[in-house]
Amino acid sequence: MLLSVKDLAVSFGGVHALALSQFSLRDKELRVIIGPNGAGKSTFLDILCGKTKADKGQVFFNDTLITGKTEVQIARLGIGRKFQKPSVFPGLSVYDNLLLAARMKKDIFSSLFFKATRELNDRLHQVAEKVGLVPQLQKLAGSLSHGQQQWLEIAIVVLQDPKLMLVDEPAAGLSTEETEKTGALLLELSNDHSIIVIEHDMQFVQQIAKERVTVLVSGRLLMEDTFSVVRNDQRVIDCYLGRTNPQLEII
Template sequence: MNEALLEVNNISVSFDGFKAINKLSFSIFEGELRAVIGPNGAGKTTFMDIVTGKTRPDAGEVIWGEKNFSLLNRSESQIAQLGIGRKFQKPTVFEEQSVYDNLLLALENDRQPLSVLFYRRNQSDDAKIEEIAAEIGLADRLERRAGDLSHGQKQWLEIGMLLAQEPRLLLVDEPAAGMTLEERDKTVALLRRAAKTRAVVVVEHDMDFVRKLDCRVTVLHEGSVLAEGSLDHVTENQDVIDVYLGR
């Protein structure tokens, strides 16, 4: 692989004396699909909070892109504009708006007040929205109210809204939670497609879901990397069995 898209170097952060992240280091590359697993309290969410600017580490560095930008002196909105999108576990969509309007609001268009006020629907935006809707499996639901979608479909819509912003890195938190088996399989396919054109990091507890992703796995424990490699490799690691799989 080439230079890393994202490098997390020796970061640590404590909350009220509890070390949530402890000298954590690893890299994500362009077009890579990566799963991050570990027991509760391992630091998975805090890692994403640090990358997206929600939490500042006490030590270490987070480096982004070919120009080696530090992310630590940037706001959450600046980090998002650099090309890092994050999907939280609970879907957050505009439930009273249609699927089309949700995707339209997310498109990388001019957000100046006058541009928004005088916006007129156009073929270019229609084409982009139809392409994204097809990618997330909602092409036949563009005119449906987002609040009427199933839980899984809302998850896909939120992923689509992030894709509309054309991120280079997509962070996805426990996408399989609350989904049917069919929805999980469709979500696996969606994330694998997304990783063909951008890096995708998936935090997940469901081992069957992670196995279907068929990607490199990073196991976190007590805020640092415990093991890394294929799912078969890490699940055969005795330390991983002791602290995570054996529970």
Template sequence: MLLTVNELSVSFGGVHALDLSHFELNDKELRVIIGPNGAGKSTFLDILCGKTKPDSGQVLYNDIPVLGKTEVEIANLGIGRKFQKPSVFPSLTVFDNMLLALKMKKSIFASLFFKPTEEIDVRIRQVAVKVGLDKELKKIAGELSHGQKQWLEIAIVVLQDPKLMLIDEPAAGMSDEETEKTGELLLELSKHHGIIVIEHDMKFVEQIAKDLVTVLVRGKLLVEGSFSQVRNDQRVIDSYLGRANVQLENF
């Protein structure tokens, strides 16, 4: 088992943000987590990457306890995080952004004057091809489209060679074409990485949810199942879609 979570709980100001009794993820499994705003989805990823400290619980990654470790220590274990909003260096080229991902233990200044070896150059170009940015390597990152910035973020995570990728709302703000391409990219990446994706776009979820879908509501696990099972579960319809004037086909 790549990831095992037990009795994970955290509160903010007396309000339970997450109260997750159990969660498991297999190696090379792509798991989509859905739920309304405030369900605890991003909080869960924040805990897994060390950004937020829980009040109690257990998180095992490859049977190694994660809680109590720093964000850097967790990243070095092999857990990579892509946040919802792209945080690339807009004044640097796509290539240099990707180079920094490989040279993350050095300062930005030192990395910019570091001459990449042929092996590093090949690695960056391979990942650029995978995410569809091979023709944009010399382009300034700030000039990329929103979708391309998201792909660059994903490339940066891939270059850190994680076994587990945490991806927060990758389709947000994308065109239909970009969304479909992102889905294809994540499905391809899931052949080599375990992936947890948080998403609200149900068409996108349907595209990528080949394994289980997990539904969180008010910090708790409501249900897990295939996309079809979750889509037709009355508890999900009531809790996530609302009761009034909601058509199931919109889900």
């Protein structure tokens, strides 16, 4: 198991945000987590990447205990995070955005005397091509469209060579066409990385959920199964999707 979680709990001001007894992820697995608002999905990712400290419980990543480690330590171990709101560096060019993300020595002196090598440039180009941003390389990231910023952020995470990518609502605010492109990109990436995706858009979930889907409700695990089983489960429909959810009707 690449990732295994035991008895993880965190509460904010007395409210249990997350109480996850068990969760595990295989290597190179693409897992989708769904659940209504306040189900603890983003909180779970926050704990995995070290942004939020858990009250109790353990998270093992590659048999290393990561609960209690800092963001930088966890990032170095190989967990990369893509945020819900695109967070890129708007004042830097797309190329520089990618350059900063690439895996290399990141202390002050290496940065002061850094010279780009040919291998690195090739690698940056290769990733830019994967997310379709080669024509925009010299543009300021702040001038990109919302969708392009989402892809840039995915590229930033990919360049860190993470074993595990945490992707928070990658399809939020995208057009249908862009959503499909993002889904294809994630599927392609899942050949090389393990990925956890949080998503609301059911059509998008159907596109990418080739394996298991985890359903969280009020911070607890409701069920874990393939998308077709989850979609037809009465409890899921009742407490999350609702009978009148128009998206479900379409599917």
